Amino acid sequence: MQLFLARVIDGLSNGAAYAAIALALVLIYKATTLINFAQGSLAMLGGFVTYVFASEQGVPIWIALFISMLLSGLLAAGLERTLIRPFDPSDHLPLVIITLGLLLGIDSIAGVIWRNDPRAFPGLFPDGDVFTWGTTTLRWYDVGVIVSVLIMVALLELLLNKTKIGLAFRAVSSNLESSRLVGIKVGQTLMFGWALAAAVGTLAAVLYISSPIRQIEPTFMLRVLIFSTAAAALGGLDSIKGALIGGLIMGLLQAFFGYLSGWSKEWSWMPEIGNELNLATAFIVLLFVLLLKPAGLFGTKGIERV
Amino acid sequence: MALLEAHDVHAGYGPVEVLRGLDFTVEEGEVVVILGANGAGKTTTLRALSGMIATSGSFLFKGQEIVGKDPADIVRLGIAHVPQGRGTFPELSVEDNLYAGAYARNDKEIRADVESWYDAYPVLGERRTQQAGSLSGGEQQMLAVSRALMSRPELLLLDEPSLGLAPIIVKDLFAKFGELNRERGTSMLVVEQSAQLALGIANRAYVLESGSIAIEGTAEQLRNDDSIKRAYLGIEVDEAEHESHEDPADPPTDHPASPPTDHGANL
Numbered sequence: 001m002q003l004f005l006a007r008v009i010d011g012l013s014n015g016a017a018y019a020a021i022a023l024a025l026v027l028i029y030k031a032t033t034l035i036n037f038a039q040g041s042l043a044m045l046g047g048f049v050t051y052v053f054a055s056e057q058g059v060p061i062w063i064a065l066f067i068s069m070l071l072s073g074l075l076a077a078g079l080e081r082t083l084i085r086p087f088d089p090s091d092h093l094p095l096v097i098i099t100l101g102l103l104l105g106i107d108s109i110a111g112v113i114w115r116n117d118p119r120a121f122p123g124l125f126p127d128g129d130v131f132t133w134g135t136t137t138l139r140w141y142d143v144g145v146i147v148s149v150l151i152m153v154a155l156l157e158l159l160l161n162k163t164k165i166g167l168a169f170r171a172v173s174s175n176l177e178s179s180r181l182v183g184i185k186v187g188q189t190l191m192f193g194w195a196l197a198a199a200v201g202t203l204a205a206v207l208y209i210s211s212p213i214r215q216i217e218p219t220f221m222l223r224v225l226i227f228s229t230a231a232a233a234l235g236g237l238d239s240i241k242g243a244l245i246g247g248l249i250m251g252l253l254q255a256f257f258g259y260l261s262g263w264s265k266e267w268s269w270m271p272e273i274g275n276e277l278n279l280a281t282a283f284i285v286l287l288f289v290l291l292l293k294p295a296g297l298f299g300t301k302g303i304e305r306v
Numbered sequence: 307m308a309l310l311e312a313h314d315v316h317a318g319y320g321p322v323e324v325l326r327g328l329d330f331t332v333e334e335g336e337v338v339v340i341l342g343a344n345g346a347g348k349t350t351t352l353r354a355l356s357g358m359i360a361t362s363g364s365f366l367f368k369g370q371e372i373v374g375k376d377p378a379d380i381v382r383l384g385i386a387h388v389p390q391g392r393g394t395f396p397e398l399s400v401e402d403n404l405y406a407g408a409y410a411r412n413d414k415e416i417r418a419d420v421e422s423w424y425d426a427y428p429v430l431g432e433r434r435t436q437q438a439g440s441l442s443g444g445e446q447q448m449l450a451v452s453r454a455l456m457s458r459p460e461l462l463l464l465d466e467p468s469l470g471l472a473p474i475i476v477k478d479l480f481a482k483f484g485e486l487n488r489e490r491g492t493s494m495l496v497v498e499q500s501a502q503l504a505l506g507i508a509n510r511a512y513v514l515e516s517g518s519i520a521i522e523g524t525a526e527q528l529r530n531d532d533s534i535k536r537a538y539l540g541i542e543v544d545e546a547e548h549e550s551h552e553d554p555a556d557p558p559t560d561h562p563a564s565p566p567t568d569h570g571a572n573l
Contacts, residue, residue: 164409171406175394181356181389182457183381183410300397 001162002134007255013142013211014227014272015251016149020204021221021228022235022243023149023156024197024222028260030160030168031193032239034095038102039201040225043104044218046072046202047121047209048114054122061122065206069199069249076198089176089190110218116210117214145207152200159196160240175285203306223279227254230282233289245297307369309334309493310355310461314513315373316362319353324350328392332461337487339504339525342514348497349390352463353512356380356496367461375493382410386459390466392450396439400430403449405436406549407456416456423452444475451482455492464487464496468503480507495506505529 028036046068053064125144160166168189171179209216231250235242257278308331315328332338353362357377365372396447408416424431427448468476484507498504506524513521
C-alpha cells in the first residue's frame, strides 16, 4: 500500500510536468494544427537559461525563471517570423521538417555549450517533505509542481476561451481564410502563439528539472517530449483540459510500469521488464489513441462542412 | 463619389490572369449584381476586392485606395466578405462565430449586436452553443451573413449565397438581403448564378465575361432585354445538368439561342 501510494505520487508529479509540456504542444496545435517537435528543445534551452541566471549569476530562481520565459517567448516569436511564416501554413510537411530541424539544431548547440555533464539545478520549491509514511513520501516539490500546473491550466483556459486573442487562436485553427476576412492578423496571432507556447514550455522544463532527484543536461527534455506528445494526443491535441488529464494519465501509467517491473523481478514466471522499457508506454498509448479514438479524450471532432 | 470604384483591375492566381482590366462602380446604398459564366472571374473579383489575392489596378473605397492592403485592414475600412461555401468556423460555436465577426471592432455594442442577430434569426439563438459545422446549409448561410454584418460593414460582398441551398431557402435568403439593404442601407455586391433572384433585389448589374465587363445596366434592363436574357442569363439552362443550384424560375425547356458573341460560357 505504501509502495502503491508512492507510485501514485510519483506518477502525478511526473504527469504534471508532462501535462505542462503537452500544454505548450496544444497551444501551437490549436493555432496551426501542427505539432511542434522543437517544443521540448526550446523548453530545454529555457531551462538552461534559467540555470545560467540562477546558478551562475546568482539571480533568485523565480526571477531567473521569469526572465527565461520572456526570453524564450521572444526567441520563439523570432523563429516563427523567420522560419515558419514564409511557408504556406496549410502545407504541413515542410513545417514539420522545419520543427524537426530546429529540434536537432537547438539540441546540438546546447550540447556544444553545456556539454553532456549533468549539473545540479536549484530548487523552485522548499526542500523537504510534507509528510512521510514508511516508503511513501510527499515532497513539497510534488505539491508545488501539481499546483503550478493546475494554475497554468486555469489561466490558459481563461485566455483561450474568454479573451479576444484566444478567439483569434481558435478561429485561425478552424478556418484560416475566414480568419483573415474577419480582420484577424493571422501572422501576429501565430507569432503570439509560438511565444506563449515557448514561455509555457520553459516553465514546464524548469518545473520538471527542479526536482531534487534530477540534474540538468542537454538531452533532459527528450524523454519528457515523448511522454508529453503521447499525453497531448491522448487528451485530444487541441484541448487544454485534455493535455492536463492526458499528462497525469501518462505519468501514472509510467509509474505503474515501474511497479510492474518491480514485480517481474519477484515472480519467476514473468519475464523481467526493465525500467528502461517504460518509454514504450508512450508508444502503446499513442497507438491505441490513433486506432481507437483519433480525436482523443477531449479533442474537437473534425466536422465536415456542408 | 461612388462608394466603390474599380478601375482597370487585374488579378489572378500565379501565372493565370483571371481579371483583365475590370471597371465597375457601386454607389452608396446600392445592390449590384455581377453575373457571368463559370470561370468568368466573379469570385476572383470579390477575392481581389477583399485583399485575398495579388491585385493590380485600382479599387477606390470611399475615395481610398485599397489595392495592396491586408485583408485584416480592408475589413476595418468597412468591407465584409461572405466567401463561397460560406466560410464559417465549423469547430467554433455559433456564438463564437458571431464574436469572431466583430473581431475588427472595439466598441461596447458587440454583445447587443450578437443578441440582435439572435432576434433576427431565432434558430441561431437556439443553437448558440452548438458547433457551427453542425448547422444545416441554410442556417450556416444565415450565420455567415450575420457574421459578416457583425463587422458593421458599409459594403457587403456575397459570393454565390444560393450555392447548395434548396430553392425555398434561397428565396427567403434573398428576401432577407433586400430587407437588410433597405433597413440598414448596407451596400451589397453580389456574385450569383441564380440570375433571376439576384436581379430581383439588385439596382444594377454587370455581366462579366473572360475577366472584363461585357454588359452593364439597371437590373430592370437586364431582366427585360431578351437578347441579354438568352445570351447571358440563359447560359445557366445550358449547364443545368452540371449545376444543382440552378434557378428553378428558368424552365429547362427555354433553350437559349446561340449567343450573339463568342462569350466563352465554358472557360
